[in-house]
Amino acid sequence: MPNPFTYFVPLFAVLILGEAYISYREDKDLYNLKDSMASTWVGIGAAILNTLTKAYQIGLFFLFYELFEPLRIEFLGYDNLGWAWWVWALCLVGDDFNFYWHHRFCHTVRIFWAAHLVHHSSEKFNLGTAFRNGWTIFLYKPIYWIWMPILGFNPVMIALCMSFNSIYQFFLHSTLVPRIPVFGAVFNTPWVHQVHHACNVEYLDRNHGGILIIWDRIFGTYLDKDKYLETKFGVLHPPTKHDPITLNFHEFQDIWKDVRGVKSWKAKFMYVFGPPGWSHDGSRKTSKMLQQEWEQQQKALQAAGQQKTPDLQVANA
Template identity: 80%
Template structure:
């Protein structure tokens, strides 16, 4: 079975009407029940960011798939010589493996977007809203498409057809749209394996306890395996957004404000080592500790909690629920 590149289907075209209906339904529920899930300026900002991301994604799609085809063909002789096949083909189990492999790649790509400041600069726009709704799903960075394919090159090298890989990446993105809602309750058991809206609220929260957690796309098993899973605790309500918000609804500033901040820090740094660390160390790193990374803040919180006598634990929970 061969699918020609020029006839590559776009799954988003089939799901877009459903996306619109669900956003309108969430808007109606928010208005009817006075939940304040949406705010006009924030929604307009998400719309413009989403439109820009969609255009850039379309423009870079050819580059991405072309890059995958290049890797696919370059490694074909090695596959024949050492693995005994030219391609893995189109069997159903190959689709399953490709989908799982794609999500594994997404986990590490996403995790590094939170732990390497340069990549965070490209990703922060997705977290910059203090609202968590289905519209936020379209709030994607405009520069992230330039380096994202690097994480996926081992799949075409192994013989997964680039068209199959592109479709699996699209299916992953479509699934993640449904994660951005507070209206879906905790689905017991399901979130043992799969990512859910309840679990994804943690990822979008800027509470210290929730920072840099739950990076999976379709599956949450990667976070459980690699130590980044955090359940959404009923007594810790998520505060959505980022610790240092851009205080703007301008889509240009939303996409590039962190790059600007990096540049300012690099210019101010006194040594080349500090310049390097401002770019490639986790967000919040500073040589004098004046600003802290998520891990440093979590370690401080753990020390504070450990210093509180056990008898005071119920009071801490009551304060958190207040």
């Protein structure tokens, strides 16, 4: 089965060159050579591994598709959902729903974050960043989609919808696109995706949607971009090297060190499956802890400002 993503590569290349030219002409500093080379090599590796694991992904879908066909016939009254337009629509929505939860858990479970971290490792936010995909993420990602072949969605249709989702997300990685009011109420846009790639404390773990942003609105992870706040891209603890091997595997090494460094099985479990930043001795902080501290600081600043107001009024009397 041909991958639709490959047909868009020439268009992606043209758009990246155009964005780089605009950056150069307007001195926006959207690209630098070291960062772009890292994105290129990570992207090439991800493309190769995605191709090699595609048979495994679709094969897994076909396994559950065929395995549950007798149960669908007996309990649901059909053998499969077919290829009607409304099935395509449902498949696209279901695929995006799966992507939201897959993506959200990539940010809240450390072992999954280790696989996804490379996508956020760049301190630049540009179209080239879209190709920074983790090399190990393809091994577990299909698990979130298993329910779809069980219900009778054709595995080929599922795989195509996953590709369409990836194609759409390429266009999200740019700072040159302004807010899109009506469209952005339902669909993900570059404006709010900047929040997702930012490492500002108040922006952490927000806007996980792929094509649709409604999942973030429904499940409480949506946050609009503050046009007055300077957005800082990257991760809180950036890797020291930018070669593709380090970018893809350094967090797995850190997990192994943490697991070996504690005796408690509960602590070992939390270092693997707990949120990123969790530590047994409190020496590190999760994103929720950091955000709680930030909120307390904001409340303290507001309270201090309110206390100063009467004094200013007396002074001016």
